[in-house]
Amino acid sequence: MVAKRVIPCLDVENGRVVKGISFRDLRDAGDPVELGRRYAEEGADELVFLDISATLEGRRTMVEVVRRVASELDIPFTVGGGIRTLEDAEALLRNGADKVSVNTMAVERPDLVRSIARRYGDQCVVVAIDAKREAQGEGVAYRVYTHSGTRPTRYTAEEWARRAEELGAGELLVTSIDMDGRQAGYDVELLRRISDSVGIPVIASGGAGSLEDFYRAIVDGGADAVLAASVFHFGRFSVRQVKEYLASRGLEVRL
Amino acid sequence: MPRIGVLTYGVGNLFSVTRALSRLGAEVLLLDESGWTEIDGLVVPGVGNFEEGSRNISAHRERIADLIASGVPVLGICLGMQLLFEESEEGPGRGLGILKGRVLRLRVSAKLPHIGWSRLRVVRDCELLEGVNSGDWVYYVHSYAPSPEDPEVVVALSEYAGLEFPAVICSGNLYGTQFHPEKSGRTGMRILGNFVALCVRR
Numbered sequence: 001m002v003a004k005r006v007i008p009c010l011d012v013e014n015g016r017v018v019k020g021i022s023f024r025d026l027r028d029a030g031d032p033v034e035l036g037r038r039y040a041e042e043g044a045d046e047l048v049f050l051d052i053s054a055t056l057e058g059r060r061t062m063v064e065v066v067r068r069v070a071s072e073l074d075i076p077f078t079v080g081g082g083i084r085t086l087e088d089a090e091a092l093l094r095n096g097a098d099k100v101s102v103n104t105m106a107v108e109r110p111d112l113v114r115s116i117a118r119r120y121g122d123q124c125v126v127v128a129i130d131a132k133r134e135a136q137g138e139g140v141a142y143r144v145y146t147h148s149g150t151r152p153t154r155y156t157a158e159e160w161a162r163r164a165e166e167l168g169a170g171e172l173l174v175t176s177i178d179m180d181g182r183q184a185g186y187d188v189e190l191l192r193r194i195s196d197s198v199g200i201p202v203i204a205s206g207g208a209g210s211l212e213d214f215y216r217a218i219v220d221g222g223a224d225a226v227l228a229a230s231v232f233h234f235g236r237f238s239v240r241q242v243k244e245y246l247a248s249r250g251l252e253v254r255l
Numbered sequence: 256m257p258r259i260g261v262l263t264y265g266v267g268n269l270f271s272v273t274r275a276l277s278r279l280g281a282e283v284l285l286l287d288e289s290g291w292t293e294i295d296g297l298v299v300p301g302v303g304n305f306e307e308g309s310r311n312i313s314a315h316r317e318r319i320a321d322l323i324a325s326g327v328p329v330l331g332i333c334l335g336m337q338l339l340f341e342e343s344e345e346g347p348g349r350g351l352g353i354l355k356g357r358v359l360r361l362r363v364s365a366k367l368p369h370i371g372w373s374r375l376r377v378v379r380d381c382e383l384l385e386g387v388n389s390g391d392w393v394y395y396v397h398s399y400a401p402s403p404e405d406p407e408v409v410v411a412l413s414e415y416a417g418l419e420f421p422a423v424i425c426s427g428n429l430y431g432t433q434f435h436p437e438k439s440g441r442t443g444m445r446i447l448g449n450f451v452a453l454c455v456r457r
Contacts, residue, residue, distance in 0.1 A: 001373065001374070001414065001415075002369070002370070002371035002372060002373055002415070003371060003372040003373070003392065005371065005372070040440070043440075045372060070270060070271070070274070071274050073271075074271075074275060074437065074438065074439070074440055074441070074443060074444050075394070075438060075439075075440055076394060076438050093268060094268070094270065095270065096268075096270045096271065096274070098268065098271070098438065120302075121302075121303075121368075121396075122368070123368055123370050123396050170370070199366060200366075201370070201371075224371075254372045254392040254440075
């Protein structure tokens with residue numbers, strides 16, 4: 001039995017953790033090293049670090065910040081944001097990342113996913129999928145977006161998820177752009193569609209606001225892991241509270 | 256402060272394990288050709304496949320055997336532990352053959368690799384597991400696990416998709432974990448801390 005995982009996410013801009021709503025209106029949420037250590041102590045099963053610096057200047061410091069965060073961790077550490085080449089991925093893996101997460105570049109250069117997976121194994125590659133709801137006849141479809149949720153692609157979420165799995169992704173990090181930062185619940189429908197489409201683990205992201213939300217993402221959405229940022233950074237829940245709640249609802253978690 | 260060598264043989268990520276050992280108070284020496292006489296303990300890390308690992312570690316075959324014979328504690332992690340055995344279903348190449356037995360693919364119908372947190376079931380006493388209990392969680396990334404000829408060397412098991420496999424090996428001054436203690440939170444730190452404590456300054 002593999003435990004369901006609870007994963008805090010650090011969105012880092014110019015060396016600081018920030019958090020916004022639907023990828024905009026960012027506000028400061030603290031120091032990445034301090035937050036990373038705190039979450040690990042609270043029982044986080046993994047930590048995700050996404051560099052969202054828009055400037056080259058900000059991105060240059062990324063490896064150093066990753067190294068500092070990783071030095072304090074004794075849990076798996078996933079790093080993403082701005083990975084364009086195999087060399088970028090290598091630099092992060094050498095400096096303490098256990099897995100790398102690719103988003104925009106996975107769509108633009110699918111070979112990148114393949115080459116990282118070949119060199120380091122599937123378990124090393126997370127493909128991050130940002131999706132937005134759109135009307136499609138009577139129902140809804142989910143469109144994949146790149147460039148921090150600003151550019152629509154030709155893929156629906158299910159299509160891209162299957163393709164990413166074929167390319168060698170070991171895991172999918174699925175974020176609902178609509179729900180991100182709103183603390184009103186994950187997009188369970190999106191999660192369900194993706195988890196029904198692939199055989200690899202799905203990490204739910206975007207929207208956690210209540211304890212029940214985490215449970216729903218796993219039970220109704222079929223997620224193997226739940227990721228959140230706002231609720232942890234701004235003190236609504238501790239990681240431990242979430243895990244205790246999931247355990248009380250009968251899910252297997254590491255306590 | 257014990258001086259612990261971490262073998263560099265071209266596989267995997269040494270960052271986490273060296274950081275963890277330093278945090279636990281060890282002086283870490285990245286080992287290749289030299290430095291072998293100065294260490295109080297050896298860690299053989301490993302992420303990667305058996306064939307490549309086997310090729311890369313072969314140059315150190317005698318050094319490792321001598322170290323073990325002289326009583327220095329040795330800890331193999333994941334592939335590093337598998338390489339202590341004779342051979343593997345993962346691919347051709349000889350292991351170090353210090354422990355008798357083969358490394359087998361996990362025979363499960365579930366997806367491989369087995370990645371994530373699973374529980375330990377402690378079945379024998381071993382100083383490496385001091386303070387570690389059945390039910391404690393550890394972190395795995397693997398598709399293979401050893402099948403030792405002598406079942407007595409297995410001191411803890413884990414289970415994946417209904418299959419129990421060796422999680423921790425103890426044989427004299429030789430130790431191994433199939434999981435990654437450096438990624439296993441407080442349980443992993445406890446295990447690495449126990450190992451550091453076993454490495455007495457020479």
